[in-house]
Amino acid sequence: MAFKGAVVVDTEKCKGCGVCIANCPTDTLALANKVNSKGYPYAMMANPDNCIGCANCAIVCPDSVITVYKVKI
Amino acid sequence: MAEKLLKKGNEAIALAAIRYGVDGYFGYPITPQSEVMETLMEEMPWETTGMVVLQAESETSSINMLYGGACCGKKVMTSSSSPGISLMCEGISYMAGSELPCLVVNVTRGGPGLGTIQPSQGDYFQAVKGGGHGDYKTIVLAPASVQEMYDFVGTGFDLAFKYRMPAMILSDGAIGQMMEKVELRPQVQRLTDKEIAKKYGDWATTGKSGRKANFISSLALEARDMEQINLRLQSKYRIIEETEVLFEKHLCDDAEYLLVAFGSSARICESTVEMARSKGIRMGLLRPITLFPFPTRIIQAMLPQLKGIMSVELSAGQMVEDIRLAVNGAVPVEFFGKMGGIVFSPEEVLNAFTAKFNL
Amino acid sequence: MDTHDIIKPENLVYGKSKVLTDTVMHYCPGCTHGVVHKIIAEVIEEMDIQDRTIGVCPVGCAVFAYKYIDIDWQQAAHGRAPALATATKRLYPDKYVFTYQGDGDLASIGTAEIIHACNRGENIVVIFINNAIYGMTGGQMAPTTLLGMKTATTPYGRKAELNGYPLKITELVAQLEGTCYVTRQSAQNPASVRKAKKAIRKAFENTTQRKGTSFIEIVAACNSNWKMAPVKANKWMEENMFPFYPLGDLKDR
Numbered sequence: 201m202a203f204k205g206a207v208v209v210d211t212e213k214c215k216g217c218g219v220c221i222a223n224c225p226t227d228t229l230a231l232a233n234k235v236n237s238k239g240y241p242y243a244m245m246a247n248p249d250n251c252i253g254c255a256n257c258a259i260v261c262p263d264s265v266i267t268v269y270k271v272k273i
Numbered sequence: 274m275a276e277k278l279l280k281k282g283n284e285a286i287a288l289a290a291i292r293y294g295v296d297g298y299f300g301y302p303i304t305p306q307s308e309v310m311e312t313l314m315e316e317m318p319w320e321t322t323g324m325v326v327l328q329a330e331s332e333t334s335s336i337n338m339l340y341g342g343a344c345c346g347k348k349v350m351t352s353s354s355s356p357g358i359s360l361m362c363e364g365i366s367y368m369a370g371s372e373l374p375c376l377v378v379n380v381t382r383g384g385p386g387l388g389t390i391q392p393s394q395g396d397y398f399q400a401v402k403g404g405g406h407g408d409y410k411t412i413v414l415a416p417a418s419v420q421e422m423y424d425f426v427g428t429g430f431d432l433a434f435k436y437r438m439p440a441m442i443l444s445d446g447a448i449g450q451m452m453e454k455v456e457l458r459p460q461v462q463r464l465t466d467k468e469i470a471k472k473y474g475d476w477a478t479t480g481k482s483g484r485k486a487n488f489i490s491s492l493a494l495e496a497r498d499m500e501q502i503n504l505r506l507q508s509k510y511r512i513i514e515e516t517e518v519l520f521e522k523h524l525c526d527d528a529e530y531l532l533v534a535f536g537s538s539a540r541i542c543e544s545t546v547e548m549a550r551s552k553g554i555r556m557g558l559l560r561p562i563t564l565f566p567f568p569t570r571i572i573q574a575m576l577p578q579l580k581g582i583m584s585v586e587l588s589a590g591q592m593v594e595d596i597r598l599a600v601n602g603a604v605p606v607e608f609f610g611k612m613g614g615i616v617f618s619p620e621e622v623l624n625a626f627t628a629k630f631n632l
Numbered sequence: 633m634d635t636h637d638i639i640k641p642e643n644l645v646y647g648k649s650k651v652l653t654d655t656v657m658h659y660c661p662g663c664t665h666g667v668v669h670k671i672i673a674e675v676i677e678e679m680d681i682q683d684r685t686i687g688v689c690p691v692g693c694a695v696f697a698y699k700y701i702d703i704d705w706q707q708a709a710h711g712r713a714p715a716l717a718t719a720t721k722r723l724y725p726d727k728y729v730f731t732y733q734g735d736g737d738l739a740s741i742g743t744a745e746i747i748h749a750c751n752r753g754e755n756i757v758v759i760f761i762n763n764a765i766y767g768m769t770g771g772q773m774a775p776t777t778l779l780g781m782k783t784a785t786t787p788y789g790r791k792a793e794l795n796g797y798p799l800k801i802t803e804l805v806a807q808l809e810g811t812c813y814v815t816r817q818s819a820q821n822p823a824s825v826r827k828a829k830k831a832i833r834k835a836f837e838n839t840t841q842r843k844g845t846s847f848i849e850i851v852a853a854c855n856s857n858w859k860m861a862p863v864k865a866n867k868w869m870e871e872n873m874f875p876f877y878p879l880g881d882l883k884d885r
Contacts, residue, residue: 204633204638205638205645206635206638206639208639213656215660215661215662216661217661217662217862217863218662218861218862218863219662219820219862219863219866221863222863222866223821223822240661245635248635251635253638253645254822255645255646255822256821256822258646258647259646259822259825259826260667260819260820260821260822260825261666261667261670262657262659262661262662262663262664262665262666262667262670263656263657263659263666264648264649264652264666264670265648266646267644267646267647267648268644268645268646268647269638269639269640269643269644269645270638270643270645271633271637271638271643273633296723297719297722297723299719325719325722325723327718327719327722329715329748330744330745330747330748331744333712333715333744333745334712334715334718334744334745334748335715337708337709337712337715337716337745338715338716338718338719339719340706340708340709340712340715340716340719341688341706341708341715341716341717341718341719341720342719342720342723344706344716344720345686345719345720345723345724347719347723349719349723363709364709364712367709466724478686478704478705478706478720479704479724480683480684480685480686480703480704480724480727481682481683481685481702481703481704482683482684483683486698486702486703486704486705487704487705488698488704488705488706488707489705489706489707490695490698490705490706490707491707492695492707
């Protein structure tokens with residue numbers, strides 16, 4: 201069984217620490233080239249097709265800004 | 274019929290705590306007040322009223338247990354003696370800043386430092402002017418009898434909860450250790466957790482149930498916020514000064530000379546007044562019962578009839594400064610005192626008085 | 633399938649706990665405090681005890697914990713949280729009471745309070761964040777600072793002859809009769825976060841069984857004061873902190 205996932209980052213609250221990126225097993229995430237109003241480059245799905253919805257990113261996120269969705273395919 | 278017992282002042286404090294429905298006592302042994310916790314442990318109130326009694330690892334810990342208990346809207350108290358109260362001043366300042374009620378009993382001894390275990394009133398400044406850091410006050414009650422030791426537990430808690438601030442009973446080793454008849458008051462029921470949540474739910478940390486979360490702290494990093502907290506505290510203190518002054522006058526109606534003394538000193542001065550009167554000196558005694566709020570206006574109202582005032586204290590002269598502030602130079606204010614645990618006799622007080630006023 | 637089709641309420645697998653507020657945490661990017669706050673909130677939500685939990689927060693970076701976890705909080709003087717928690721739990725035996733303390737707070741100025749609360753076996757949970765440095769005051773040496781580690785007050789590295797040795801307070805409290813559960817965890821990757829959360833849940837459950845004090849150390853990173861990027865700080869922690877502060881249960885009874 202395979203899964204496909206997607207994450208939503210609250211970009212205004214993200215501080216761009218990169219811990220989610222380091223813990224993403226599928227290289228889905230990267231820091232954006234843009235910054236939010238606080239000046240932080242925020243995390244985003246650079247390769248959305250890679251996401252398997254494992255939620256590792258959200259589990260390690262210190263600011264609880266990541267919401268994870270997943271479907272069976 | 275009233276229930277009367279022969280008790281030490283310290284024992285009276287313990288019995289009063291149980292009878293007044295206190296929720297928790299947290300303390301640490303120190304002479305001359307150890308009987309308070311000893312009596313509580315003998316009485317085992319946790320079996321009867323459900324009161325918690327705990328011997329802490331230090332005075333620092335005791336006062337912070339009070340801080341936690343007071344956060345919960347519970348009636349909590351401790352007792353100690355001078356060096357222990359110094360350690361507690363951190364916690365008392367935090368509780369004043371967080372606007373929390375509690376009762377601290379100080380059965381004082383002579384200082385500074387480890388000092389002596391004999392009675393002293395050298396902690397007046399510490400009690401009345403704050404003691405810890407920052408602009409704060411505690412309500413200070415000065416008992417002069419074992420009955421007042423008992424009764425001021427209730428008075429102290431009533432005022433502490435009315436104004437949400439720490440109250441202190443400033444006693445000394447003499448009152449703590451002496452035995453007198455004490456009339457016990459009827460048992461007051463402890464509030465249930467539900468009653469506390471209803472009564473103090475707008476501020477106490479009783480568990481966030483059906484309301485927004487409560488948070489208790491004395492921290493306000495923004496200067497403007499901290500200023501507002503200070504202004505609120507000060508306005509509270511002004512109201513207390515207006516409305517909560519307690520005192521006792523002895524033979525003051527026709528007095529030309531006034532002794533001012535509190536606690537055990539006041540008991541001695543009563544005899545001095547009788548002796549002076551027998552020699553034709555029209556002397557009276559004012560005994561402040563609340564040291565904060567100080568009976569400033571009471572003294573001021575007496576000024577037209579007075580030729581002089583003498584403050585009599587077991588210290589180097591502390592309360593005398595508050596009397597001088599009240600009098601503002603209108604009549605001479607003298608001081609007589611002894612330090613280090615030495616107690617004066619009524620004759621010594623009278624001799625000092627006649628010498629200072631050339632009578 | 634398109635991302636757009638996946639992001640639907642019925643497909644939600646992980647979201648922010650309802651016990652966390654919407655306030656943006658003041659912690660530095662990548663700070664371990666945020667992760668630990670989150671798992672405490674999740675445990676409180678999963679156990680459905682939000683209305684019965686009282687937290688005691690410390691002096692230090694976590695002084696503002698009350699802004700983030702939506703429960704009743706008391707903010708203690710530096711090091712005194714276990715004394716507040718002692719009275720709170722004894723006066724409300726049916727509530728869940730926990731302290732949240734850093735290494736300076738718990739293992740330095742509050743050593744007496746934590747040792748005696750643990751020794752009395754108070755039925756509370758202690759969450760101890762050990763990042764080996766004073767965070768809020770700007771990176772001074774903590775009791776848990778490693779030998780050789782540079783801080784604002786050990787600019788040439790901590791030396792035993794000058795500064796004494798790093799304190800393994802968790803090993804110390806494990807010796808005490810009053811503690812029932814003493815464990816050392818971390819929160820830098822998904823596996824460690826899950827384990828830490830499980831430990832916190834167990835600790836909260838212990839308090840209802842009157843088993844004694846549950847003490848959870850979380851070895852943490854303070855990337856700002858360690859002067860490292862967040863991911864690098866977590867790696868440095870694994871390589872340098874874990875050998876001296878080994879993870880795992882020290883006591884479970």
